[in-house]
Structure formats: structure tokens, C-alpha cells
Amino acid sequence: MEERYIIHKLHMYVPDVNCYILACRDTRKAVVIDPGGETIRIIKTLERTDYQVVGIINTHCHYDHVASNLAIKELTGAPIMIHEAEAEALCSPVQTLSFLFTAKPDDCGPADILLKDGDRIPVGNMTMQVIHTPGHSAGCIMLRVDDLLFTGDTLFRCNVGRCDFPGGDLELLRRSLIEKVMPLDVDLRILPGHDAESVLWYEIEHNPYMDEDIDLHSIPFN
Numbered sequence: 001m002e003e004r005y006i007i008h009k010l011h012m013y014v015p016d017v018n019c020y021i022l023a024c025r026d027t028r029k030a031v032v033i034d035p036g037g038e039t040i041r042i043i044k045t046l047e048r049t050d051y052q053v054v055g056i057i058n059t060h061c062h063y064d065h066v067a068s069n070l071a072i073k074e075l076t077g078a079p080i081m082i083h084e085a086e087a088e089a090l091c092s093p094v095q096t097l098s099f100l101f102t103a104k105p106d107d108c109g110p111a112d113i114l115l116k117d118g119d120r121i122p123v124g125n126m127t128m129q130v131i132h133t134p135g136h137s138a139g140c141i142m143l144r145v146d147d148l149l150f151t152g153d154t155l156f157r158c159n160v161g162r163c164d165f166p167g168g169d170l171e172l173l174r175r176s177l178i179e180k181v182m183p184l185d186v187d188l189r190i191l192p193g194h195d196a197e198s199v200l201w202y203e204i205e206h207n208p209y210m211d212e213d214i215d216l217h218s219i220p221f222n
């Protein structure tokens with residue numbers, strides 16, 4: 001059966017990050033997930049479609065995932081959404097880490113809609129579920145819709161996002177993975193903020209951060 005969604009994975013080269021556009025095949029309503037860097041590529045992709053963008057969703061506040069927020073909002077009129085625990089961070093160059101990426105730190109907010117665990121975001125005929133997975137930062141979220149799980153910087157293929165930035169906590173990240181992610185459908189496609197796609201069962205079998213019995217400090221950190 002044909003999927004209800006159309007997905008565009010835009011691998012940004014500067015900075016190296018994955019931005020996703022997810023559209024409902026029937027209604028052409030769409031969301032942009034993590035518009036970091038290379039604004040023009042995101043705009044060109046949207047202009048080649050007939051999508052109506054209904055939301056700009058950040059998995060967390062880091063600059064590589066939010067740098068194009070305001071430009072995409074200006075183009076589409078869609079609201080910026082982020083977890084409530086990242087609302088202030090989105091407007092802080094120290095917490096977005098924008099000072100690491102650009103000489104003139106940009107504002108990436110404020111957010112228009114604050115999300116919390118369990119929220120449901122309509123995308124045409126589909127509904128996206130918000131899963132709060134703190135650890136990489138305090139307000140990290142994953143987004144689940146149909147067989148897709150957008151994992152931001154919480155879960156990569158055989159790895160996780162670093163936890164040494166403000167609000168990071170590796171123990172908490174692992175708890176998020178074990179308590180919130182392991183119980184999900186193991187056939188979910190993992191669409192991470194960086195690197196290649198995976199599948200949840202593969203991560204459960206191979207990702208050391210998803211194994212409760214492995215000492216976190218024994219894993220060579222990325």
C-alpha cells in the first residue's frame with residue numbers, strides 16, 4: 001500500500017545536518033523539521049512543490065537545527081514549534097550554540113507554539129506525536145508519524161548526540177531511549193538529525209546506548 005506521506009530528506013552540507021520536509025500525500029499539507037543551514041535549498045525544494053507548510057518543528061534548540069526558522073516562517077507563514085523546555089534557549093546564542101557557527105549570532109525564535117510530551121500535531125490526514133526525550137538537551141523531542149520516527153540528535157545510527165553542551169545529560173539520554181523509545185514499534189524507520197537512516201530494531205540490537213547493561217563510561221564517546 002502506498003504511504004500516506006511524502007518525505008524529502010535534505011542533507012545540508014553547511015552545517016552537516018539533516019532537514020526533513022514531510023507532506024501528506026492527499027492534502028499537500030506539510031511540516032518542515034529542523035530547518036538548519038542552507039535556507040535557499042529548503043526554499044527551492046518547497047517552491048518546487050504545491051505544499052502548504054503548516055508547521056516548522058525543531059527537535060531541539062541547537063543552531064544547526066533552527067538556523068533557518070525565521071526565513072522559512074517568513075516564506076510560509078507557518079508557526080515555529082519547539083518543546084516548552086527549549087523556549088528560552090531558542091532565543092539564546094549561548095544555548096543555541098549559534099556563536100560557534102556564525103560571527104553574528106542570529107535570533108532563531110521566538111517559538112509560536114510550545115510543545116509537550118504526548119502532544120499531537122495534525123499534518124493533513126496524518127497525526128504526528130511528540131515524544132519528549134531529554135538528554136542531548138533538556139527539551140529534545142522525537143516525532144512519530146505512521147512508520148517514521150524523527151529522532152533529532154537523541155538517536156543516531158549506532159550512536160547518540162553528545163551531551164556536553166548546556167542542558168546535556170548522558171544518563172538522562174539513555175533513560176529516554178530505554179523508557180520512551182525501546183517500547184515503540186521495532187519496525188519504525190529512524191530518521192536522525194545527522195548521518196544515515198536506520199530502523200529501531202537495528203538500534204536495539206547494535207546501539208550500545210540502548211543496552212542498559214553496558215557501562216556508559218566504557219563507550220568511546222563521539
Ligand SMILES: [Zn+2]
Pocket residue numbers: 060062136153161
Ligand atoms: Zn544538537
Ligand SMILES: [Zn+2]
Pocket residue numbers: 017062064065153193194
Ligand atoms: Zn545537531
